Amino acid sequence: MTTNEQPPGSGGDLPPVDPAPETPPGFMAGVRNNFLTGLIVAGPVAITIYLTWWFVTWVDGFVRPFIPVDYRPETYLPWHIPGSGLVIAFVALTLLGFLTRNLIGRTLVEFGERLLGRMPVVRAIYRGLKQVFETLFSGNGSSFRKVGLVEFPSPGMWSIVLISQPPGDVVAKSLPGQQEYISVFLPCAPNPTTGFFFYVPKASVIEIDMRTEDAATLIMSAGVVQPGVPVDKKVVALAEMANAVRLAARSESGGKTAAPGQ
Known part of the structure:
Protein backbone atom coordinates (compact mmCIF):
# COMPACT_ATOMS: atom_id res chain seq x y z
CA MET A 1 0.00 0.00 0.00
CA THR A 2 1.50 3.34 -1.05
CA THR A 3 1.73 6.38 1.15
CA ASN A 4 -0.98 8.19 -0.85
CA GLU A 5 -3.52 5.46 -0.29
CA GLN A 6 -5.66 5.48 2.82
CA PRO A 7 -7.01 2.36 4.46
CA PRO A 8 -10.72 1.83 4.53
CA GLY A 9 -12.41 3.42 7.45
CA SER A 10 -9.75 6.14 7.85
CA GLY A 11 -12.29 8.83 7.03
CA GLY A 12 -10.78 10.09 3.78
CA ASP A 13 -13.55 8.83 1.51
CA LEU A 14 -16.46 9.03 3.93
CA PRO A 15 -19.60 10.65 2.54
CA PRO A 16 -20.51 14.03 4.00
CA VAL A 17 -22.75 13.84 6.98
CA ASP A 18 -26.06 15.63 6.54
CA PRO A 19 -26.69 18.33 9.14
CA ALA A 20 -29.28 17.57 11.74
CA PRO A 21 -32.72 18.77 10.74
CA GLU A 22 -33.92 21.92 12.43
CA THR A 23 -36.24 21.36 15.33
CA PRO A 24 -39.72 22.55 14.42
CA PRO A 25 -41.00 25.36 16.59
CA GLY A 26 -43.08 24.37 19.56
CA PHE A 27 -46.79 24.88 20.00
CA MET A 28 -46.43 28.10 22.00
CA ALA A 29 -43.95 29.54 19.49
CA GLY A 30 -46.43 28.92 16.67
CA VAL A 31 -49.24 30.50 18.67
CA ARG A 32 -47.06 33.52 19.41
CA ASN A 33 -46.06 34.00 15.77
CA ASN A 34 -49.67 33.65 14.63
CA PHE A 35 -50.77 36.17 17.27
CA LEU A 36 -48.12 38.68 16.16
CA THR A 37 -49.09 38.24 12.52
CA GLY A 38 -52.77 38.71 13.34
CA LEU A 39 -51.96 41.77 15.43
CA ILE A 40 -50.00 43.31 12.58
CA VAL A 41 -52.85 42.69 10.15
CA ALA A 42 -55.69 43.82 12.42
CA GLY A 43 -53.89 46.66 14.23
CA PRO A 44 -53.74 49.16 11.33
CA VAL A 45 -57.34 48.34 10.35
CA ALA A 46 -58.61 48.92 13.88
CA ILE A 47 -56.67 52.16 14.29
CA THR A 48 -57.89 53.43 10.91
CA ILE A 49 -61.51 52.67 11.82
CA TYR A 50 -61.09 54.33 15.21
CA LEU A 51 -59.55 57.51 13.75
CA THR A 52 -62.22 57.69 11.05
CA TRP A 53 -64.98 57.27 13.64
CA TRP A 54 -63.36 59.92 15.85
CA PHE A 55 -63.17 62.39 12.95
CA VAL A 56 -66.80 61.79 11.93
CA THR A 57 -67.97 62.17 15.54
CA TRP A 58 -65.91 65.33 15.98
CA VAL A 59 -67.36 66.93 12.85
CA ASP A 60 -70.90 65.94 13.90
CA GLY A 61 -70.41 67.50 17.32
CA PHE A 62 -69.02 70.67 15.77
CA VAL A 63 -71.70 71.11 13.08
CA ARG A 64 -74.81 69.92 14.98
CA PRO A 65 -75.22 73.09 17.15
CA PHE A 66 -75.51 75.20 13.98
CA ILE A 67 -78.30 73.04 12.53
CA PRO A 68 -81.86 73.80 13.66
CA VAL A 69 -83.61 70.98 15.44
CA ASP A 70 -86.26 70.70 12.72
CA TYR A 71 -83.57 69.93 10.12
CA ARG A 72 -81.73 67.23 12.07
CA PRO A 73 -82.28 63.63 10.90
CA GLU A 74 -82.58 62.29 14.46
CA THR A 75 -85.64 64.50 14.97
CA TYR A 76 -87.64 62.28 12.61
CA LEU A 77 -85.81 58.99 13.15
CA PRO A 78 -85.62 56.86 16.32
CA TRP A 79 -81.83 56.66 16.10
CA HIS A 80 -78.88 58.93 15.45
CA ILE A 81 -77.24 58.79 12.02
CA PRO A 82 -73.45 59.21 12.33
CA GLY A 83 -71.90 61.30 9.60
CA SER A 84 -74.88 63.56 8.98
CA GLY A 85 -72.88 66.55 10.21
CA LEU A 86 -70.00 65.60 7.91
CA VAL A 87 -72.34 65.50 4.92
CA ILE A 88 -73.83 68.89 5.83
CA ALA A 89 -70.35 70.36 6.31
CA PHE A 90 -69.27 69.04 2.90
CA VAL A 91 -72.33 70.52 1.19
CA ALA A 92 -71.90 73.84 3.01
CA LEU A 93 -68.21 74.14 2.10
CA THR A 94 -68.91 73.22 -1.52
CA LEU A 95 -71.67 75.85 -1.70
CA LEU A 96 -69.37 78.41 -0.06
CA GLY A 97 -66.67 77.70 -2.63
CA PHE A 98 -69.19 78.05 -5.46
CA LEU A 99 -70.41 81.40 -4.15
CA THR A 100 -66.88 82.66 -3.55
CA ARG A 101 -65.89 82.10 -7.17
CA ASN A 102 -68.41 84.61 -8.54
CA LEU A 103 -68.23 88.39 -8.34
CA ILE A 104 -70.47 88.82 -5.31
CA GLY A 105 -68.62 86.16 -3.34
CA ARG A 106 -65.20 87.60 -4.14
CA THR A 107 -66.42 91.02 -3.06
CA LEU A 108 -67.60 89.65 0.29
CA VAL A 109 -64.34 87.77 0.82
CA GLU A 110 -62.28 90.87 0.06
CA PHE A 111 -64.39 92.90 2.47
CA GLY A 112 -63.88 90.27 5.19
CA GLU A 113 -60.12 90.18 4.55
CA ARG A 114 -59.89 93.96 4.80
CA LEU A 115 -61.82 93.80 8.05
CA LEU A 116 -59.49 91.14 9.48
CA GLY A 117 -56.46 93.06 8.21
CA ARG A 118 -57.24 95.90 10.61
CA MET A 119 -57.02 93.64 13.66
CA PRO A 120 -53.40 93.48 14.91
CA VAL A 121 -53.31 89.93 16.34
CA VAL A 122 -55.98 88.29 14.19
CA ARG A 123 -54.36 89.65 11.02
CA ALA A 124 -51.13 87.70 11.46
CA ILE A 125 -52.94 84.48 12.39
CA TYR A 126 -55.35 84.71 9.46
CA ARG A 127 -52.67 85.47 6.87
CA GLY A 128 -50.44 82.66 8.08
CA LEU A 129 -53.26 80.10 8.09
CA LYS A 130 -54.48 81.25 4.68
CA GLN A 131 -51.04 80.80 3.12
CA VAL A 132 -50.71 77.32 4.66
CA PHE A 133 -54.13 76.22 3.38
CA GLU A 134 -53.54 77.67 -0.07
CA THR A 135 -50.19 75.88 -0.30
CA LEU A 136 -51.41 72.50 0.95
CA PHE A 137 -54.79 72.30 -0.77
CA SER A 138 -54.03 74.09 -4.01
CA GLY A 139 -54.44 71.80 -6.99
CA ASN A 140 -51.40 73.20 -8.80
CA GLY A 141 -49.12 73.37 -5.78
CA SER A 142 -45.92 71.35 -5.69
CA SER A 143 -45.14 71.36 -1.96
CA PHE A 144 -44.39 67.93 -0.52
CA ARG A 145 -45.32 66.22 -3.78
CA SER A 221 -41.88 51.19 9.48
CA ALA A 222 -38.18 52.12 9.87
CA GLY A 223 -37.38 50.65 6.46
CA VAL A 224 -39.12 47.31 7.01
CA VAL A 225 -41.93 47.96 4.53
CA GLN A 226 -40.38 48.84 1.17
CA PRO A 227 -42.34 50.44 -1.70
CA GLY A 228 -43.44 48.02 -4.39
CA VAL A 229 -43.37 44.96 -2.13
CA PRO A 230 -46.55 42.79 -2.18
CA VAL A 231 -48.83 43.01 0.82
CA ASP A 232 -48.17 39.46 2.00
CA LYS A 233 -44.43 40.05 2.01
CA LYS A 234 -44.95 43.27 3.96
CA VAL A 235 -46.88 41.36 6.62
CA VAL A 236 -44.13 38.74 6.84
CA ALA A 237 -41.50 41.47 7.15
CA LEU A 238 -43.38 43.16 9.98
CA ALA A 239 -43.83 39.82 11.73
CA GLU A 240 -40.11 39.11 11.42
CA MET A 241 -39.31 42.55 12.85
CA ALA A 242 -41.60 41.95 15.84
CA ASN A 243 -40.06 38.51 16.39
CA ALA A 244 -36.54 39.97 16.21
CA VAL A 245 -37.40 42.60 18.80
CA ARG A 246 -38.83 39.92 21.07
CA LEU A 247 -35.70 37.73 20.73
CA ALA A 248 -33.43 40.71 21.39
CA ALA A 249 -35.35 41.57 24.55
CA ARG A 250 -35.21 37.94 25.70
CA SER A 251 -31.44 37.68 25.11
CA GLU A 252 -30.83 40.95 26.93
CA SER A 253 -32.84 39.86 29.94
CA GLY A 254 -31.11 36.46 29.92
CA GLY A 255 -27.70 38.11 29.89
CA LYS A 256 -28.58 40.27 32.86
CA THR A 257 -29.83 37.23 34.77
CA ALA A 258 -26.71 35.15 34.08
CA ALA A 259 -24.25 37.90 35.01
CA PRO A 260 -24.29 37.37 38.82
CA GLY A 261 -23.44 33.68 38.51
CA GLN A 262 -20.31 34.23 36.46
Missing part, protein backbone atom coordinates in the same frame (compact mmCIF):
# COMPACT_ATOMS: atom_id res chain seq x y z
CA LYS A 146 -41.74 65.15 -4.51
CA VAL A 147 -39.45 62.89 -2.51
CA GLY A 148 -35.69 63.20 -2.43
CA LEU A 149 -32.50 62.08 -0.70
CA VAL A 150 -30.19 64.38 1.26
CA GLU A 151 -26.80 63.51 2.76
CA PHE A 152 -27.71 63.86 6.44
CA PRO A 153 -26.73 63.72 9.31
CA SER A 154 -23.14 63.03 8.18
CA PRO A 155 -21.32 62.29 4.91
CA GLY A 156 -22.19 58.86 3.55
CA MET A 157 -25.57 58.75 5.36
CA TRP A 158 -28.66 59.55 3.28
CA SER A 159 -32.09 60.54 4.58
CA ILE A 160 -35.46 60.78 2.86
CA VAL A 161 -36.85 64.30 2.59
CA LEU A 162 -40.02 65.88 1.22
CA ILE A 163 -39.24 68.67 -1.22
CA SER A 164 -41.03 71.97 -0.68
CA GLN A 165 -40.78 75.43 -2.26
CA PRO A 166 -37.66 77.53 -2.97
CA PRO A 167 -36.88 80.12 -0.29
CA GLY A 168 -38.35 83.61 -0.48
CA ASP A 169 -36.41 86.68 -1.50
CA VAL A 170 -35.60 87.66 2.09
CA VAL A 171 -34.14 84.23 2.94
CA ALA A 172 -32.50 83.71 -0.47
CA LYS A 173 -30.48 86.92 -0.13
CA SER A 174 -29.08 85.76 3.22
CA LEU A 175 -28.03 82.27 2.09
CA PRO A 176 -24.33 81.93 1.21
CA GLY A 177 -23.09 81.22 -2.29
CA GLN A 178 -24.68 81.72 -5.67
CA GLN A 179 -26.23 78.26 -6.04
CA GLU A 180 -29.96 77.71 -6.04
CA TYR A 181 -31.45 76.57 -2.73
CA ILE A 182 -34.63 74.65 -1.96
CA SER A 183 -36.50 73.99 1.27
CA VAL A 184 -36.99 70.39 2.41
CA PHE A 185 -38.67 68.65 5.31
CA LEU A 186 -36.95 65.63 6.87
CA PRO A 187 -39.50 63.43 8.71
CA CYS A 188 -38.41 61.46 11.75
CA ALA A 189 -39.13 57.78 12.30
CA PRO A 190 -41.51 56.39 13.39
CA ASN A 191 -43.58 59.60 13.56
CA PRO A 192 -43.34 61.39 10.18
CA THR A 193 -45.29 64.41 11.46
CA THR A 194 -42.18 65.57 13.34
CA GLY A 195 -38.81 66.29 11.83
CA PHE A 196 -36.42 68.98 10.62
CA PHE A 197 -36.96 71.80 8.15
CA PHE A 198 -33.93 73.33 6.46
CA TYR A 199 -32.64 74.89 3.26
CA VAL A 200 -30.22 72.89 1.17
CA PRO A 201 -28.59 73.51 -2.24
CA LYS A 202 -30.79 72.10 -4.98
CA ALA A 203 -27.81 70.29 -6.51
CA SER A 204 -27.38 68.35 -3.24
CA VAL A 205 -30.90 66.86 -3.39
CA ILE A 206 -31.42 63.64 -5.34
CA GLU A 207 -35.03 63.32 -6.48
CA ILE A 208 -36.39 59.77 -6.44
CA ASP A 209 -39.46 58.30 -8.11
CA MET A 210 -41.52 57.65 -4.99
CA ARG A 211 -44.90 58.82 -3.79
CA THR A 212 -45.13 60.77 -0.56
CA GLU A 213 -47.46 58.07 0.85
CA ASP A 214 -44.84 55.39 0.20
CA ALA A 215 -42.16 57.58 1.78
CA ALA A 216 -44.29 58.03 4.90
CA THR A 217 -44.86 54.27 5.12
CA LEU A 218 -41.15 53.61 4.69
CA ILE A 219 -40.31 56.04 7.50
CA MET A 220 -43.01 54.80 9.90
Whole structure:
Protein backbone atom coordinates (compact mmCIF):
# COMPACT_ATOMS: atom_id res chain seq x y z
CA MET A 1 0.00 0.00 0.00
CA THR A 2 1.50 3.34 -1.05
CA THR A 3 1.73 6.38 1.15
CA ASN A 4 -0.98 8.19 -0.85
CA GLU A 5 -3.52 5.46 -0.29
CA GLN A 6 -5.66 5.48 2.82
CA PRO A 7 -7.01 2.36 4.46
CA PRO A 8 -10.72 1.83 4.53
CA GLY A 9 -12.41 3.42 7.45
CA SER A 10 -9.75 6.14 7.85
CA GLY A 11 -12.29 8.83 7.03
CA GLY A 12 -10.78 10.09 3.78
CA ASP A 13 -13.55 8.83 1.51
CA LEU A 14 -16.46 9.03 3.93
CA PRO A 15 -19.60 10.65 2.54
CA PRO A 16 -20.51 14.03 4.00
CA VAL A 17 -22.75 13.84 6.98
CA ASP A 18 -26.06 15.63 6.54
CA PRO A 19 -26.69 18.33 9.14
CA ALA A 20 -29.28 17.57 11.74
CA PRO A 21 -32.72 18.77 10.74
CA GLU A 22 -33.92 21.92 12.43
CA THR A 23 -36.24 21.36 15.33
CA PRO A 24 -39.72 22.55 14.42
CA PRO A 25 -41.00 25.36 16.59
CA GLY A 26 -43.08 24.37 19.56
CA PHE A 27 -46.79 24.88 20.00
CA MET A 28 -46.43 28.10 22.00
CA ALA A 29 -43.95 29.54 19.49
CA GLY A 30 -46.43 28.92 16.67
CA VAL A 31 -49.24 30.50 18.67
CA ARG A 32 -47.06 33.52 19.41
CA ASN A 33 -46.06 34.00 15.77
CA ASN A 34 -49.67 33.65 14.63
CA PHE A 35 -50.77 36.17 17.27
CA LEU A 36 -48.12 38.68 16.16
CA THR A 37 -49.09 38.24 12.52
CA GLY A 38 -52.77 38.71 13.34
CA LEU A 39 -51.96 41.77 15.43
CA ILE A 40 -50.00 43.31 12.58
CA VAL A 41 -52.85 42.69 10.15
CA ALA A 42 -55.69 43.82 12.42
CA GLY A 43 -53.89 46.66 14.23
CA PRO A 44 -53.74 49.16 11.33
CA VAL A 45 -57.34 48.34 10.35
CA ALA A 46 -58.61 48.92 13.88
CA ILE A 47 -56.67 52.16 14.29
CA THR A 48 -57.89 53.43 10.91
CA ILE A 49 -61.51 52.67 11.82
CA TYR A 50 -61.09 54.33 15.21
CA LEU A 51 -59.55 57.51 13.75
CA THR A 52 -62.22 57.69 11.05
CA TRP A 53 -64.98 57.27 13.64
CA TRP A 54 -63.36 59.92 15.85
CA PHE A 55 -63.17 62.39 12.95
CA VAL A 56 -66.80 61.79 11.93
CA THR A 57 -67.97 62.17 15.54
CA TRP A 58 -65.91 65.33 15.98
CA VAL A 59 -67.36 66.93 12.85
CA ASP A 60 -70.90 65.94 13.90
CA GLY A 61 -70.41 67.50 17.32
CA PHE A 62 -69.02 70.67 15.77
CA VAL A 63 -71.70 71.11 13.08
CA ARG A 64 -74.81 69.92 14.98
CA PRO A 65 -75.22 73.09 17.15
CA PHE A 66 -75.51 75.20 13.98
CA ILE A 67 -78.30 73.04 12.53
CA PRO A 68 -81.86 73.80 13.66
CA VAL A 69 -83.61 70.98 15.44
CA ASP A 70 -86.26 70.70 12.72
CA TYR A 71 -83.57 69.93 10.12
CA ARG A 72 -81.73 67.23 12.07
CA PRO A 73 -82.28 63.63 10.90
CA GLU A 74 -82.58 62.29 14.46
CA THR A 75 -85.64 64.50 14.97
CA TYR A 76 -87.64 62.28 12.61
CA LEU A 77 -85.81 58.99 13.15
CA PRO A 78 -85.62 56.86 16.32
CA TRP A 79 -81.83 56.66 16.10
CA HIS A 80 -78.88 58.93 15.45
CA ILE A 81 -77.24 58.79 12.02
CA PRO A 82 -73.45 59.21 12.33
CA GLY A 83 -71.90 61.30 9.60
CA SER A 84 -74.88 63.56 8.98
CA GLY A 85 -72.88 66.55 10.21
CA LEU A 86 -70.00 65.60 7.91
CA VAL A 87 -72.34 65.50 4.92
CA ILE A 88 -73.83 68.89 5.83
CA ALA A 89 -70.35 70.36 6.31
CA PHE A 90 -69.27 69.04 2.90
CA VAL A 91 -72.33 70.52 1.19
CA ALA A 92 -71.90 73.84 3.01
CA LEU A 93 -68.21 74.14 2.10
CA THR A 94 -68.91 73.22 -1.52
CA LEU A 95 -71.67 75.85 -1.70
CA LEU A 96 -69.37 78.41 -0.06
CA GLY A 97 -66.67 77.70 -2.63
CA PHE A 98 -69.19 78.05 -5.46
CA LEU A 99 -70.41 81.40 -4.15
CA THR A 100 -66.88 82.66 -3.55
CA ARG A 101 -65.89 82.10 -7.17
CA ASN A 102 -68.41 84.61 -8.54
CA LEU A 103 -68.23 88.39 -8.34
CA ILE A 104 -70.47 88.82 -5.31
CA GLY A 105 -68.62 86.16 -3.34
CA ARG A 106 -65.20 87.60 -4.14
CA THR A 107 -66.42 91.02 -3.06
CA LEU A 108 -67.60 89.65 0.29
CA VAL A 109 -64.34 87.77 0.82
CA GLU A 110 -62.28 90.87 0.06
CA PHE A 111 -64.39 92.90 2.47
CA GLY A 112 -63.88 90.27 5.19
CA GLU A 113 -60.12 90.18 4.55
CA ARG A 114 -59.89 93.96 4.80
CA LEU A 115 -61.82 93.80 8.05
CA LEU A 116 -59.49 91.14 9.48
CA GLY A 117 -56.46 93.06 8.21
CA ARG A 118 -57.24 95.90 10.61
CA MET A 119 -57.02 93.64 13.66
CA PRO A 120 -53.40 93.48 14.91
CA VAL A 121 -53.31 89.93 16.34
CA VAL A 122 -55.98 88.29 14.19
CA ARG A 123 -54.36 89.65 11.02
CA ALA A 124 -51.13 87.70 11.46
CA ILE A 125 -52.94 84.48 12.39
CA TYR A 126 -55.35 84.71 9.46
CA ARG A 127 -52.67 85.47 6.87
CA GLY A 128 -50.44 82.66 8.08
CA LEU A 129 -53.26 80.10 8.09
CA LYS A 130 -54.48 81.25 4.68
CA GLN A 131 -51.04 80.80 3.12
CA VAL A 132 -50.71 77.32 4.66
CA PHE A 133 -54.13 76.22 3.38
CA GLU A 134 -53.54 77.67 -0.07
CA THR A 135 -50.19 75.88 -0.30
CA LEU A 136 -51.41 72.50 0.95
CA PHE A 137 -54.79 72.30 -0.77
CA SER A 138 -54.03 74.09 -4.01
CA GLY A 139 -54.44 71.80 -6.99
CA ASN A 140 -51.40 73.20 -8.80
CA GLY A 141 -49.12 73.37 -5.78
CA SER A 142 -45.92 71.35 -5.69
CA SER A 143 -45.14 71.36 -1.96
CA PHE A 144 -44.39 67.93 -0.52
CA ARG A 145 -45.32 66.22 -3.78
CA LYS A 146 -41.74 65.15 -4.51
CA VAL A 147 -39.45 62.89 -2.51
CA GLY A 148 -35.69 63.20 -2.43
CA LEU A 149 -32.50 62.08 -0.70
CA VAL A 150 -30.19 64.38 1.26
CA GLU A 151 -26.80 63.51 2.76
CA PHE A 152 -27.71 63.86 6.44
CA PRO A 153 -26.73 63.72 9.31
CA SER A 154 -23.14 63.03 8.18
CA PRO A 155 -21.32 62.29 4.91
CA GLY A 156 -22.19 58.86 3.55
CA MET A 157 -25.57 58.75 5.36
CA TRP A 158 -28.66 59.55 3.28
CA SER A 159 -32.09 60.54 4.58
CA ILE A 160 -35.46 60.78 2.86
CA VAL A 161 -36.85 64.30 2.59
CA LEU A 162 -40.02 65.88 1.22
CA ILE A 163 -39.24 68.67 -1.22
CA SER A 164 -41.03 71.97 -0.68
CA GLN A 165 -40.78 75.43 -2.26
CA PRO A 166 -37.66 77.53 -2.97
CA PRO A 167 -36.88 80.12 -0.29
CA GLY A 168 -38.35 83.61 -0.48
CA ASP A 169 -36.41 86.68 -1.50
CA VAL A 170 -35.60 87.66 2.09
CA VAL A 171 -34.14 84.23 2.94
CA ALA A 172 -32.50 83.71 -0.47
CA LYS A 173 -30.48 86.92 -0.13
CA SER A 174 -29.08 85.76 3.22
CA LEU A 175 -28.03 82.27 2.09
CA PRO A 176 -24.33 81.93 1.21
CA GLY A 177 -23.09 81.22 -2.29
CA GLN A 178 -24.68 81.72 -5.67
CA GLN A 179 -26.23 78.26 -6.04
CA GLU A 180 -29.96 77.71 -6.04
CA TYR A 181 -31.45 76.57 -2.73
CA ILE A 182 -34.63 74.65 -1.96
CA SER A 183 -36.50 73.99 1.27
CA VAL A 184 -36.99 70.39 2.41
CA PHE A 185 -38.67 68.65 5.31
CA LEU A 186 -36.95 65.63 6.87
CA PRO A 187 -39.50 63.43 8.71
CA CYS A 188 -38.41 61.46 11.75
CA ALA A 189 -39.13 57.78 12.30
CA PRO A 190 -41.51 56.39 13.39
CA ASN A 191 -43.58 59.60 13.56
CA PRO A 192 -43.34 61.39 10.18
CA THR A 193 -45.29 64.41 11.46
CA THR A 194 -42.18 65.57 13.34
CA GLY A 195 -38.81 66.29 11.83
CA PHE A 196 -36.42 68.98 10.62
CA PHE A 197 -36.96 71.80 8.15
CA PHE A 198 -33.93 73.33 6.46
CA TYR A 199 -32.64 74.89 3.26
CA VAL A 200 -30.22 72.89 1.17
CA PRO A 201 -28.59 73.51 -2.24
CA LYS A 202 -30.79 72.10 -4.98
CA ALA A 203 -27.81 70.29 -6.51
CA SER A 204 -27.38 68.35 -3.24
CA VAL A 205 -30.90 66.86 -3.39
CA ILE A 206 -31.42 63.64 -5.34
CA GLU A 207 -35.03 63.32 -6.48
CA ILE A 208 -36.39 59.77 -6.44
CA ASP A 209 -39.46 58.30 -8.11
CA MET A 210 -41.52 57.65 -4.99
CA ARG A 211 -44.90 58.82 -3.79
CA THR A 212 -45.13 60.77 -0.56
CA GLU A 213 -47.46 58.07 0.85
CA ASP A 214 -44.84 55.39 0.20
CA ALA A 215 -42.16 57.58 1.78
CA ALA A 216 -44.29 58.03 4.90
CA THR A 217 -44.86 54.27 5.12
CA LEU A 218 -41.15 53.61 4.69
CA ILE A 219 -40.31 56.04 7.50
CA MET A 220 -43.01 54.80 9.90
CA SER A 221 -41.88 51.19 9.48
CA ALA A 222 -38.18 52.12 9.87
CA GLY A 223 -37.38 50.65 6.46
CA VAL A 224 -39.12 47.31 7.01
CA VAL A 225 -41.93 47.96 4.53
CA GLN A 226 -40.38 48.84 1.17
CA PRO A 227 -42.34 50.44 -1.70
CA GLY A 228 -43.44 48.02 -4.39
CA VAL A 229 -43.37 44.96 -2.13
CA PRO A 230 -46.55 42.79 -2.18
CA VAL A 231 -48.83 43.01 0.82
CA ASP A 232 -48.17 39.46 2.00
CA LYS A 233 -44.43 40.05 2.01
CA LYS A 234 -44.95 43.27 3.96
CA VAL A 235 -46.88 41.36 6.62
CA VAL A 236 -44.13 38.74 6.84
CA ALA A 237 -41.50 41.47 7.15
CA LEU A 238 -43.38 43.16 9.98
CA ALA A 239 -43.83 39.82 11.73
CA GLU A 240 -40.11 39.11 11.42
CA MET A 241 -39.31 42.55 12.85
CA ALA A 242 -41.60 41.95 15.84
CA ASN A 243 -40.06 38.51 16.39
CA ALA A 244 -36.54 39.97 16.21
CA VAL A 245 -37.40 42.60 18.80
CA ARG A 246 -38.83 39.92 21.07
CA LEU A 247 -35.70 37.73 20.73
CA ALA A 248 -33.43 40.71 21.39
CA ALA A 249 -35.35 41.57 24.55
CA ARG A 250 -35.21 37.94 25.70
CA SER A 251 -31.44 37.68 25.11
CA GLU A 252 -30.83 40.95 26.93
CA SER A 253 -32.84 39.86 29.94
CA GLY A 254 -31.11 36.46 29.92
CA GLY A 255 -27.70 38.11 29.89
CA LYS A 256 -28.58 40.27 32.86
CA THR A 257 -29.83 37.23 34.77
CA ALA A 258 -26.71 35.15 34.08
CA ALA A 259 -24.25 37.90 35.01
CA PRO A 260 -24.29 37.37 38.82
CA GLY A 261 -23.44 33.68 38.51
CA GLN A 262 -20.31 34.23 36.46
